[in-house]
Amino acid sequence: MKIRKFRVGWVVFSLSAAAVLVYHQVNAAEPSFDCTAVADGSIEAMICQDQALAALDNKLSEVYHQAADKATNEYPPTLKAEQRGWVKGRNECWKADDKKSCVASEYQWRIAELQARYGLIRPTASVTYLCTDQPGSEVIATYYPTDPPTLIAERGDSVSLMYLQESASGTKYVGRNESLWEHQGEAKVTWGYGAPELDCKVKP
Structure with a gap:
C-alpha cells in the first residue's frame, strides 16, 4: 500500500511539472522576429526575453501589415524605409538609463502613428480652427483614440502628426515642428520650426 501511494504521488507530481512546463512554453516571449538570430545583449534579445515587449512587437507587426495593405499605392513609397529607420531608432x-521603458515607448508611439496616419482606427472628432495670421487661414485637426492619443493636423498642403502631452490646462498636442494647445474653444498653434504662435478659434 505504501508503494502504491508513493507511485500515485509521483504521477501527480510529474503531471504538475509537465503542466508548469507547458504553461511556460505557451507564455514564452515570442516576438514577430526570429529570436535565434539575435545577438546577446542586444535590444532584440531583451525583447525576446520580455513578454510585455514581445507583445508590443507582435502588435506593431499586425498594425504595420494593416498599414502596408493601405500603402500599396503610396507615392513615393515611404512606409518600408520609415520602418527600417524606426527599428534603428x-x-x-x-543608451537609455531605463531601456525597457524606452523600447516600450518607441513601440507605443509607432503603433499610434501608423493607426492614425493610415486610418486604421476610427477618429473621435474632426475640428476646424480659424487662425488670425491671414484671411482664410485654418487648421483642421482630426483626433484619434490611439495610445497615446494622437491628432493629424492639416494646414494648406502641410500635414503634421501630433501626440498628446501633459498639460496644466486644456489639451496640448506636439509634433515634430508643430503644436496645438486647445482650451475652451481657443487654440495656440505653432506651425513650423521657429514659427510664431498663432491664435485660433474653433470654427462654429
Whole structure:
C-alpha cells in the first residue's frame, strides 16, 4: 500500500511539472522576429526575453501589415524605409538609463502613428480652427483614440502628426515642428520650426 501511494504521488507530481512546463512554453516571449538570430545583449534579445515587449512587437507587426495593405499605392513609397529607420531608432534605446521603458515607448508611439496616419482606427472628432495670421487661414485637426492619443493636423498642403502631452490646462498636442494647445474653444498653434504662435478659434 505504501508503494502504491508513493507511485500515485509521483504521477501527480510529474503531471504538475509537465503542466508548469507547458504553461511556460505557451507564455514564452515570442516576438514577430526570429529570436535565434539575435545577438546577446542586444535590444532584440531583451525583447525576446520580455513578454510585455514581445507583445508590443507582435502588435506593431499586425498594425504595420494593416498599414502596408493601405500603402500599396503610396507615392513615393515611404512606409518600408520609415520602418527600417524606426527599428534603428528603437535599437538606440541601449543608451537609455531605463531601456525597457524606452523600447516600450518607441513601440507605443509607432503603433499610434501608423493607426492614425493610415486610418486604421476610427477618429473621435474632426475640428476646424480659424487662425488670425491671414484671411482664410485654418487648421483642421482630426483626433484619434490611439495610445497615446494622437491628432493629424492639416494646414494648406502641410500635414503634421501630433501626440498628446501633459498639460496644466486644456489639451496640448506636439509634433515634430508643430503644436496645438486647445482650451475652451481657443487654440495656440505653432506651425513650423521657429514659427510664431498663432491664435485660433474653433470654427462654429
